[in-house]
Structure formats: structure tokens, C-alpha cells
Amino acid sequence: MTMTSEQATRFADVFDRLTATIEQTLHGKAHVIRLALVALFSEGHLLLEDAPGTGKTSLARAIADSVRGSSSRIQFTPDLLPGDITGVSVYDQRTGAFDFHAGPVFANVVLADEINRASPKTQAALLEVMEEGRVTVDGVSHPVGEPFMVIATQNPIEQAGTYRLPEAQLDRFLIKTSIGYPDHATTLRILEGATERAHGEPKPAVITAEGVVLLASEARTVHVDAAINDYVSRLVQATRDAEETRLGGSVRAALALVRAAKTYAASDGRHYVIPDDVKALAGPVLAHRLVLDPEAEFDGVTALGVVSRVLLDVAPPGDAPGA
Template sequence: MTLSDVATVVGRIRGAVQGVIEGKGDVVKVAIATLLAQGHLLIEDVPGVGKTMLAKALARSLDCSVSRIQFTPDLLPSDITGVSVYDQERREFEFKPGAIFANIVVGDEINRASPKTQSALLECMEEQQVTVDGRSWQLETPFMVIATQNPIEMDGTYPLPEAQRDRFMAQVSMGYPAAEAELAMLDSHSAASPLDDLAAVADASEVAALTEAVRSVHVSPEVKRYVVDLVTATRTSPELRLGASPRASLQLVRMARAWAALDFRDFVLPDDIQALAVPVLAHRLLPTAEAQMARRSSDRIVAELVARVPLPAGR
């Protein structure tokens, strides 16, 4: 698949999702780039701003298997991964797949489940497989988890473990819509949900071809060095007690490839890294107690590091 083919298919997906999500083109672009980079997306914001709507719109725009998990305090890990059930007639255990066995898995309010249940996703998201009772089952390709969560100050929520957050390639916040977008939403959403009329515009094979095409986008040694310098800066910052992992470096490069492809380029620019630094890195970092008391968010710290780390020479 060529970049022109990528532009055609992505244009259909973007048009379908933006027909449901009003005035959030930048958030939709991050979501599609995460899909093309074979990553997982975390959407965090206050209730009612369209987190679940975005996840459902992206899932329904693709003609592939989709499952939805409503995370609650009583949800069990086996509800996600599956369970072995004893068959009386055959006198053997039979595996019953859980909700994770789908191309697109929408996890609604993921931080309302206990950390034990949240951790059931660790192997699935990193290795694309499920292990139950000593046996492993491979998950379908493509595979993407789109999870929503409310800010951790909200009642009845558990903060995601650091290992869980690190497996999400990007995190976005919806934010409140602009006045004009909200006015358009009142016209299009008040009578019926636009999700009802949303038809699939791409299938699993096209998504697989898109991800394969994205891998061919060129990343120069200078841009790779810039990524390493930026990630290293998070590990040495006095305002952070946990910096970005090597997984973060790898996922930032993969995301930048997809971002360049969405802009119809076959090479990555330092500008792509700068645009993606906050959504890819910030949710993985832990500010120090002093930074938290000064109300210094991870987003703001990363943005300032981006402004300080020198750009590659010869840009």
C-alpha cells in the first residue's frame, strides 16, 4: 500500500469519526495515528465530554470484531481474559474466551476496576496473547485497546498502575467543545445518536495494510538521537521521580511514523516528535511531591523539556 492509498483509507476513517465527534480533529488524529502505529489509546477526562463516543466511533468505522468491557469494582480478571470450564460430557476443560478476544476492545472507565483486574490487560496489550491455566492463546490482528477513564480525583476510581499506563502508547483528553461545535452537536445528537448511522469504512485487512505501510516511513539517525535526548531529559529532570522507559522511546518513534503518514510524508520530522511528546510521554511520568504541590502537571513538564532540548543539527 502506497502513501496515497494510506491517505485515501485514512481519509474515510477520519471523516466517519469526525462525523460523530464535533470539533475535535486533533484528538481524532491522535486516535487514528495510534491505530496505525499498533498501539493502545487512553482517553482521560471528566464525565460527559465524549470519551466513550470517540472510542465507539473509531471502533464502528472499522469492519472488524469489536467488544466492549464496562469496568466496575466487581469485574474479575477472568471476565476479560476468559476462563477454563469443565465439560462433563467430554470430561475435559474447555477454554471460554473473554471479551479481550476482538480486534478493537473498548474499555469503559478502566480505573473503576481494581488494580488486580486492570492488570489482566498487561500481557494482552504487550504480547498480544492471553495465558490461562498455563496455556497461551494468540489474539487477533489488528488488536487495539481503547480505554476511557475519569480523573483519579473522581469518586470510586483507582489509579492505573505504572506498568499499565506504560503500555498505552498515547493518552488524550477530550476537553470541552467550542461553542460552535457544541451548538452543532445539539442539532446532530439531540434527535438520535449519530453512531446509529455510522457505517464501517475500512476492514481488518486494510488496517493491517496501513500498519505495514507506516513501518516503511523513514526515521533519520538525527531524529532518533533527538528522541533519545528527549526521553533522557525526563529521566534526569528534578521534577520527575519516574522518567520515560525505553518502551516510551520505541513507541514515540512508531507513533511519529504514523503521524508523518497522516501528513502524507514518507519521513519523520523533529516537528512530529515535538507534537507527540506530550500525548506519548506525559502519562508515563510521575512528578515529585514538590512538583505536585506546586501544581506542576506532567504535561507542562514535558512541554518545557521539549522547549529546552536542542533540535537536531542540520534540520
């Protein structure tokens, strides 16, 4: 069953209201908010590479408030253990059995702050839950519920004592972006409200958590023409063939790009994907999945630059699919 134009219009209305509500907390960052919501409604996860104090925690909390969901924050440190994230089984002497005590990962929106500061073993504790939405402790699986989204952050400035995320885990993040500092006008607006508490009062919910799950299922039904799939496949193949890359986009990367493009199209009130949807998301979805050749990286080549060049080299379909 394909999404109807009426469903697309309703989806776009909710999406716009969510963006406007969250922007009351994260001023002047509508584009980043929309990317975060694309990840949410695509049932994916978000990686933010940003300096401290740019509003990463505020974004995660605002998303949770606006969808009437729960949120948690995990501060990653070198001594953090996997059980500190997933939870542990504790022996109860009264019952003679082990009881599972859920960890902070059991929330609708989980902020994994400075994820690259924890050991690889602890980072890996997020792999199963990010991919399958469940935690397995002592052989017993515990679903984390729906919706579920991890917003992970890493500081690009301070690299001492950090552990680079492996490619297998980077591939689990649907989108990677950065919030960045606000412009002058937005900074003044923020300073005018400096008497308020850091996070202020929770914003009114626009939709329920159950509503998010419903809209996410509708986003999966957005029509994707065969020409669009061919375009995505050629883009991903071009990242593999690029001289600057040692590892290009995988099939999972292509699937992620199509999935995100469906949500992006619905957020614009359309029930079909056009090439511009793919172009808008190619950088945030593909760049962090590429592994550059060391010599190219030394010469100043960036993964985002490779994707930008590929978008120029690979011709999009001539005609957009019709309704």
C-alpha cells in the same frame, strides 16, 4: 524496505477519510481522532482521561465501524474479576474436557471504561493482552486477533474508590489524551441532531480490519534519520534529568515516540519523519509515563508542563532528513 512516496500518499488518503468518517460521530474533535488513529496504526493503545459524557464510547465504536471491525465495552467496577475480561474455561460434561469461553477482550477495539475503578489484580489482567495480543488461561494461550486496540478511560474528577494505574501499566499505553467538551458551535450542531439515537446508525467502513494490519506494517517502514533518533534520545534523557521528575521516560517511551512519529509522518503523506512529528507527539506519548517529584506536584507542576519545557530546552536537528 522503506516506505515509498506513493505508499505514503495512499496511507494519508485512507487516514484522512477515516478521520472525516469518525468526525461525523465525534464532531469538532479531529485532533483527538487523529491521535486515536495514530495509536491504532502504530499497534498501540489509547488512554483517555475525561469527564463522563464527552464521547469516549462513541469514539471507540466509530473507530471499530470505520475499519469494519468488532468492538466491545467493559465497564470496570470494584467487583470485576480478571476472568470477566479475559474469559474462563468451563467444564463440558458431554466431552469431559474444558472449553474456553472468550471474554469481551476478544475484539478489534476494546473500550475499558473507568479502568481505575477495578482492583489492581483486574487491571493487571489487561497487561499481557495489551503487550502481546494474547490471553493465557489455564496454561493455554489464545490470540485476540489483529488489529487489536484498547481504549481505556478514567474519570479525573471522582477519585473515591478508585485504584491508580501503576506506572508499569501506564507505560503500555502509547498515547494519553482527552476529548474535552465541544465548543459552542459544535454543541449547537450536536443539539440539532438530538432527535437521533445516542450512537446513531453505524458509519460505512472505510477500510477492512485486514487493511489496517497491512497499513500498520507499512507505517513501520517509514524512514527515520539518525538525527531524529538522536533528538528523541535527548528528549527522553532530558525528562530523566529534569528536577521535577522522580522517574523520566524509559527506553520503551523512546521507542513509542519513534513508532508513533512514523505513523504521524505517513498520515501527513510523508515517507520520512521530521522533527515536527516528534514535537507534535511528545506530550501525548511521554507525559503520562513521567513520575513527578511530590514537592513539584504540590507546587502545581504537571507532567505535560515538564515535556513542554523539555521541548524548548532540547534543540531539534538543524536539517530535516530528505526524501
